[in-house]
Amino acid sequence: MTDTPASRDEPETPDPAEPTPKGVFADSMAAAARRAGFSPAAEGEPISGHALLAAMGGIRGLVEAVLPGLVFLVTYTLTRDLIPSLVAPIVIGVVMAGLRVAARQTVTQAVGGLVGIGISAVLALLSGKAEDFYLSGFWINGVYGGALVISIIVGWPLIGLAVGFLVGDGVNWRSDPSKRRVLSLLTGLWAGLFLLRLAVELPLYYAGNVAWLGATKLLMGIPLYAPLLIVSWLMVRSVYRPSTPSVGEAEL
Template sequence: MDPGARREDVTATAVRRRLLRAVIDVAPVFGFTVSFAVTHRLAVALALAIAAGAAVCVHRLVRGEPIRRPLAALGLVCVGGVLAARTGQAANFFLPSLVVHCVVSVVTPVLLVLGWPPMGLLVGAVTGERTRWRRCQVRRRAFTKGNLVILAGHLLMLAIQLPLFFSGRTVALGSVDVLGPIALALAALWGWRIYRRAVGTHRCTAHDRPSAEISPCVERAA
């Protein structure tokens, strides 16, 4: 099998695993939303959210899986919990995730214009290719096209969640936030399919020189 195709298959598998893990990662937000909808007690909802976040970390640790993502999610839960507890406004629990969506929505277009699509950086980190994909203009454009889908996912989340946040509709906000990681994982999978379709049968030459900004590429049958 072609090494490039093998790396791409590994990346596709990683995207699908991310989708499955996203279902588990929503446990803290799900617990907070359900408990607050039932009890309307902020302390109970926060306690359940933190407990669920810790349980996800332990589950990943026992299975020998990376826990950086659940730890980051638990950190957001703790920050949101502090904000909600100090202000007495349950909707502030979701403020950190809104800030993340805002930052991604602002930074991503800048990186796309500069020719550094975050999707390419992530794929390079997963496959060990790092930033060598930038030497191929076809792949760089394909990553940009795929990344637009992910950017659209973040913008859609902001368009839905911001009105709910400013109106203080905590349960509705939480219901949307529960679907957020799953929707973004689906967007990543869709973006990956767009990337593969844009690349098509295009393959870079094996003797690309690291010093070249864009190396010559050839096309051959997959």
């Protein structure tokens, strides 16, 4: 049996079960986030401050991020001896990782922090300069800030991708002008945080002022991070409002 002209000209109907490129991309992002320990909100559920905080490590994660640097700064300020100042934060990192293992919690963040502490300690030990303990942080801020700026330029703001997964929206926010504008602005604010840290801390590093460098890193850590997290939550809620039932549905 031969095809008629009409059948030859008829466009092929896509298989609904076949994933689209956008769906494959969103599923890949979701799978990667799940492997990293992120928990998405249920479909239609508005993102909450608790969800944002949990997605970024929770209170314990914030403590694990701050405490080693604080211990290093205090120890070096009191002793002016590099070796005990490097050993102390490593011990703290091992203890925090051990506590997570004992509690049968995810150790990814603690182990990552411990690796970061180890790299910082090695850099300072190799150079013999206490300020090099903070050297890896400059690279991290530079990479994060640069990646966020580039993501805005190419039209895929990274904060939008993260929020899209957390609220179950995938990448649909890109077709909504208000969501895209807010999420692009948020990405710019986070990029500004990382780049501001570099602008303030690098001169202190080159001046070899360890005390002020360590104190500035602490002040530009949680005290800036937490308010920006709250602002992010409020801005996300402004474009992801919980759906309200219609009058007819409310009467049922």
